[in-house]
Amino acid sequence: MDTELLKTFLEVSRTRHFGRAAEALYLTQSAVSFRIRQLENQLGVNLFTRHRNNIRLTSAGDKLLPYAETLMNTWQAARKEVANAFPAQ
Secondary structure, three states, rough: OOOHHHHHHHHHHOOOOOOOHHHHHOOHHHHHHHHHHHHHHHHHHOOOEOOOOEEEEOHHHHHHHHHHHHHHHHHHHHHHHHHHHHOOO
């Protein structure tokens, strides 16, 4: 599981805009689109409906959202715990 793909998914979900997500993640808009396509290909579903100025989560995206949040929170907690347990080796 690539946490960067989930991080990108969460930011697009939050902003509902590929351009604003790209700015927040310090990426190009095409990189954000590519990451979302990669995640969609891995899962075999569309996560967003894309219209000119309107991006919405699909039902699959809605289903993934709480899992992505939990996974990212768990990953961040694990990184913090390990870093605190083994400082600057």
